[in-house]
Amino acid sequence: MSINLENLKIKTSENIYRNLAVSQLVEFALENGEGKLSQSGAIVVETGKYTGRSPKDRFIVCQESIKSLVNWNDTNLSIDEETFNKLYNKVINYLEDKNLYVFDGYVGADEKYKMDITVVAEYASQALFATQLFRRPTKEQLNKHNTEFTVIAAPGFKANGKEDGINSEAFVLVNFEKKIILIGGTQYSGEIKKSIFSVMNFLLPQKGVFPMHCSANIGQDGDTAVFFGLSGTGKTTLSAVPDRKLIGDDEHGWSDDGVFNFEGGCYAKTIRLDAEKEAQIYNALKFGAVLENVILDEKRNPNFDDEKLTENTRGAYPVEYIDNAELSGKGQNPSTVIFLTADAFGVIPPISKLTKEAAMYHFMSGYTSKLAGTERGITSPKATFSACFGEPFMLMNPEVYAKLLGEKIIKHDTEVYLVNTGWSGGEYGVGKRMNLKYTRAMVKAALNGDLRKAEFEEHEIFKVLVPKDIKNVPSEILNPKNTWENKNNYDVKAKELAGKFQDNFKKFENVSKDILNAGPEYK
Incomplete structure (x- = not known):
């Protein structure tokens, strides 16, 4: 009862x-x-002083x-x-x-x-x-x-x-x-x-279940992929795509039987939402959806570019509002895991392959840049480390979760990739945000198995494996150093970020040397 x-x-x-x-x-x-209806029928509420966690x-x-x-x-x-x-x-x-x-x-x-x-x-x-x-x-x-x-x-x-x-x-x-x-x-x-x-x-x-702050989807052949990343890194955008069924966009468990969604809906960031590039999300914001802190024009159409109240504008809607959602909320054991980061330094490769040890290292590090509005007091991107790509939601020691991840990778021959949806060609304020079209192409290559056959080279500082060529992606952007006008400046920033990784990882006292040595290193 x-x-x-x-x-x-x-x-x-x-x-x-x-x-x-x-x-x-x-x-x-x-x-x-408590709110008013938008033109599309979603109820729009203002949350007052608190517009984020x-x-x-x-x-x-x-x-x-x-x-x-x-x-x-x-x-x-x-x-x-x-x-x-x-x-x-x-x-x-x-x-x-x-x-x-x-x-x-x-x-x-x-x-x-x-x-x-x-x-x-x-x-x-x-x-x-x-x-x-x-x-x-x-x-x-x-x-x-x-x-x-x-x-x-x-x-x-x-x-x-x-x-x-x-x-x-x-x-x-x-x-x-x-x-x-x-x-x-x-x-x-x-x-x-x-x-x-x-x-x-x-x-x-x-x-014995591995809980994950991630989105997940299923390909046409039944293959499951999960996407880890903090708010604003693109979990929802990259997982809600027409050619794959969405299991869920934020929280899942990975048991011996496969992946299962915790929730029955999606809670997507809507700032600068593009009706063409993010059609799945845009079309879901209809009657029954809840929009938080979105500004309406005189005809009650949402202005998703208006950040007057916050950059952390949100839309909540049930997963069935997505055309090709997997309503069972379940999928097979994942063949591919994607770690998403929005690197404000502009030095992380746009996509790289991780060994099991490197996957555990980057999972425990959880590097990204906090984006404006995600939390109170954040007004511009700020480099941060959040263990498990969701430290505030993981109440146990990160090593507990990393151990579960490592066991899953080995047991199910799962490939892990680190994808940078942040800046290229320079740090924040100099470079530009990674082109979404190229990010989608890179993720597609990871999911369809193309990258299993690719040729890689190890990054000299971050020690991740960088592919030399990906279909529909300019090869010169795959090594981020190529996109910087001043190569010496790239080295300086890359070493600076590597130092931040090392300083952050000092708190993990009990990890094996194999995991420790899989992280960034420079002389």
């Missing part, structure tokens, strides 16, 4: 609306003044049952049980005179590993978000629904920061023993999605 809200101490003098249809949730959201406001309740398993650090912050309980009671009291919108669903397309969830939302638009992003049960599944984790989202409740034992008015608190995620002070719906997936990323390795 779905959880009884009274068991959570949630009571309200108003109405509780449970598992409403999409059209009903849209009506309530409009009635409540607030990583310094996410806490995990430190309990004996999980204490030794969590990788406590700047992204996995701890609070005590008492602090959680006090804030929980304040939120429950706040909700006493509010209409509440409840969604019962699940995450995990594989029946063996799925987790039933319930989302209790103050806003109808956030319940709509949950309905479209998580997996929706059939009537039969709903009758058997047994809530394992509950999200309570109260964006209108503002905390008192230090007085309440946290950092600001916003908070995301994860309590594993009570199986509750408490969210307040922020209307950014990504917090709902990411907190649930963080829980999955913690629980699944304990069952």
Whole structure:
């Protein structure tokens, strides 16, 4: 049975609306003044002060049952049980005179590993978000629904920061023993999605499943590919393509049986969305979709180029809005893995092949550039390292996840490629962003097996294997040094970035020499 809200101490003098249809949730959201409809029928909401995740406001309740398993650090912050309980009671009291919108669903397309969830939302638009992003049960599944984790989202409740034992008015608190995620002070719906997936990323390795912050798709011959990368590196753009079926765009598990999607929808960045180049995403932003912080013109057409509110504009929609989605949410064991990075230094090759050890090294490094708007306070690209290409969502030590990756690569003869969707011909501000047409051609060559037959040369600094020739790609751009006007400047920047890799990797004290030696090196 779905959880009884009274068991959570949630009571309200108003109405509780449970598992409403999409059209009903849209009506309530409009009635409540939470947003307005775009010309295409998507509901457009503004999330206020918080237009991205607030990583310094996410806490995990430190309990004996999980204490030794969590990788406590700047992204996995701890609070005590008492602090959680006090804030929980304040939120429950706040909700006493509010209409509440409840969604019962699940995450995990594989029946063996799925987790039933319930989302209790103050806003109808956030319940709509949950309905479209998580997996929706059939009537039969709903009758058997047994809530394992509950999200309570109260964006209108503002905390008192230090007085309440946290950092600001916003908070995301994860309590594993009570199986509750408490969210307040922020209307950014990504917090709902990411907190649930963080829980999955913690629980699944304990069952032998490799959880991945990645998108995944299936080719016409049934071959599965996964794409790792932080927000803005092109996961959604490169995986939602006409000639391959999309499994999902953000979170998956890799079990002995293959890949399975956690979610039932997509949460795509929409800034500068191009109707021609990214038609799959563009066409999915219709009735039932939720647009966050997108500016509408006088005719209510979205202006995807307008970044007045944030660069982190978003569109949430169910995966079935993609024409060729794989609705089962499952695929075979991947034959190809793609690591995506947006290199602001402009020195990483546009595509390179990785050995198993190099794959583990780059997976643990998770290098990219944070793009403007992805998190509060980021206004221009900034070089960063995020272990597992999603450190804020990986609660265990990165070495746990890297070990699982290495085992999968060997067991399934999986090829791994590092793809730079960032800058070429110079660093950010000098060079240009990699041409999407060429990136697509490179990825296609990796997926269709062409690169298995290619000739490679080792990069002198990054030690990755760079192909000499790829169909429909100018050969001179494959070695990034060729695209720089001043070759000496390239060497300087490449060595600077290599040094950053080395400095970052010092925190991994227990890795083997084989993995350590697979990273960048220069004299």
